[in-house]
Amino acid sequence: MQEPENPVADAFVAHCPSRGLLTRIGEKWTMLIIVALAEGSVRFGALHRRIEGVSKKMLTQSLKNLESDGLLTRKLYDEMPLRVEYTLTPKGEELVPLITALKTWAEGVVVERVRSGEIKLDPAFQEAG
Amino acid sequence: MQEPENPVADAFVAHCPSRGLLTRIGEKWTMLIIVALAEGSVRFGALHRRIEGVSKKMLTQSLKNLESDGLLTRKLYDEMPLRVEYTLTPKGEELVPLITALKTWAEGVVVERVRSGEIKLDPAFQEAG
DNA sequence: CGGAATCCAACGCGATACTG
DNA sequence: CAGTATCGCGTTGGATTCCG
Numbered sequence: 001m002q003e004p005e006n007p008v009a010d011a012f013v014a015h016c017p018s019r020g021l022l023t024r025i026g027e028k029w030t031m032l033i034i035v036a037l038a039e040g041s042v043r044f045g046a047l048h049r050r051i052e053g054v055s056k057k058m059l060t061q062s063l064k065n066l067e068s069d070g071l072l073t074r075k076l077y078d079e080m081p082l083r084v085e086y087t088l089t090p091k092g093e094e095l096v097p098l099i100t101a102l103k104t105w106a107e108g109v110v111v112e113r114v115r116s117g118e119i120k121l122d123p124a125f126q127e128a129g
Numbered sequence: 130m131q132e133p134e135n136p137v138a139d140a141f142v143a144h145c146p147s148r149g150l151l152t153r154i155g156e157k158w159t160m161l162i163i164v165a166l167a168e169g170s171v172r173f174g175a176l177h178r179r180i181e182g183v184s185k186k187m188l189t190q191s192l193k194n195l196e197s198d199g200l201l202t203r204k205l206y207d208e209m210p211l212r213v214e215y216t217l218t219p220k221g222e223e224l225v226p227l228i229t230a231l232k233t234w235a236e237g238v239v240v241e242r243v244r245s246g247e248i249k250l251d252p253a254f255q256e257a258g
Numbered sequence: 259c260g261g262a263a264t265c266c267a268a269c270g271c272g273a274t275a276c277t278g
Numbered sequence: 279c280a281g282t283a284t285c286g287c288g289t290t291g292g293a294t295t296c297c298g
Binding site for chain 4: 043044045048056057060076079080081082083084
């Protein structure tokens with residue numbers, strides 16, 4: 001095990017703020033939100049539909065957390081019906097390639113395991129394949 | 130928002146196994162474990178000391194999960210006192226650069242924010258800086 | 259040393275209903 | 279449409295104790 005590359009911040013140390021950031025990234029919906037916002041602003045409802053299984057409550061909460069971390073911004077358009085758009089900040093955009101790589105890796109592992117017969121195709125994917 | 134690059138696996142879909150893998154990676158201690166194992170086999174106790182704040186229970190559980198996901202192996206040496214070593218599998222090693230990048234990014238953000246005065250140095254780091 | 263087992267508090271998180 | 283408020287359960291996860 002190596003020494004920390006950085007003498008000032010080290011996620012191995014319990015109270016280092018970087019530990020908090022890493023934890024935030026790991027929270028249940030964070031990575032999918034970041035990837036969903038990778039290509040630009042997205043409305044709340046569109047996010048809600050894209051990220052299958054997330055509740056409005058958790059989506060709202062996750063978005064707030066990411067906003068307070070400075071990773072995205074929220075813009076309210078005062079129209080009727082309401083419109084709210086979420087956009088990554090430059091800091092948030094830095095994360096896109098890193099998290100996309102993880103998501104792609106995870107999907108790649110699944111593809112491998114399906115091909116090798118280790119796991120079965122979910123019915124939901126039968127039509128798409 | 131783009132279409133899934135992969136027609137067979139897509140983490141945006143609730144029951145896709147890749148969603149599970151992504152969730153596993155995000156679990157509280159997983160990323161730190163992977164990074165801690167980046168350079169080779171490590172004993173249980175060494176992991177426990179390196180990853181500040183993790184309980185033996187959670188470390189054990191996380192290691193089991195990662196083993197059942199095929200990302201690391203556990204080897205028991207029948208000595209006294211007991212010795213157990215954990216080692217990344219090739220599949221687990223694929224993750225090292227991806228997760229290291231995230232950890233380094235998080236630490237970099239903290240360093241920036243400390244320099245800009247946005248946050249303060251934790252006493253624990255005063256001596257190291 | 260490297261766990262397993264038990265207990266229990268905290269809270270993550272979904273379901274539902276309501277609002278501007 | 280984009281939330282907020284409340285409820286409640288299930289899981290997370292730390293503390294403690296015991297074991298080979």
